[in-house]
Amino acid sequence: GAGVSQTPSNKVTEKGKYVELRCDPISGHTALYWYRQSLGQGPEFLIYFQGTGAADDSGLPNDRFFAVRPEGSVSTLKIQRTERGDSAVYLCASSLAPGQGYEQYFGPGTRLTVT
């Protein structure tokens, strides 16, 4: 079946602009995660959704970052007033349910470049 998809695959934006990154999880997966991967580093947790609600947003760097999942499926990560330090690959993952018993399947990522 179809895996996790993310759009756009690449996004170049100017400093100070607003961006939205989209994630389509695997159908039927209730848990959705956002991670950020900087060059040469492992993914870093940002936020986790169980259904429509953000169960844990402790990894969001600051209040410029926000994510929604209004219908419990597609999620959008929103970044306001982008800064050059926001440049990274933003990865989305989904799992059948939360917890260690369920593999997290990753999407291909959105490469964000802030100029």
Place this chain on the structure above:
Amino acid sequence: GENVEQHPSTLSVQEGDSAVIKCTYSDSASNYFPWYKQELGKRPQLIIDIRSNVGEKKDQRIAVTLNKTAKHFSLHITETQPEDSAVYFCAASGGDYKLSFGAGTTVTVRA
């Protein structure tokens, strides 16, 4: 929070030899340890995982060992092949949803 350290950062092996990657973690409550393989420009993919009630797990040429007392776990790849060349990430989780990743190991298999 959990802190995962991974070594080495790069590893070059001759085709057919073994590769070993080691990770340590800080949170004694962690009990789930997956390993992901990421090829250049591709998504991370789970290759093997281990849970705290198991000391070792093997899947064909890949094996993972876990030492909870010392808080470290290792990935072993035997009979390496060129297609094993990639970046490998270890991760740890305290039984919930949040994975804490190591910084990655770039493995190059020389033909």
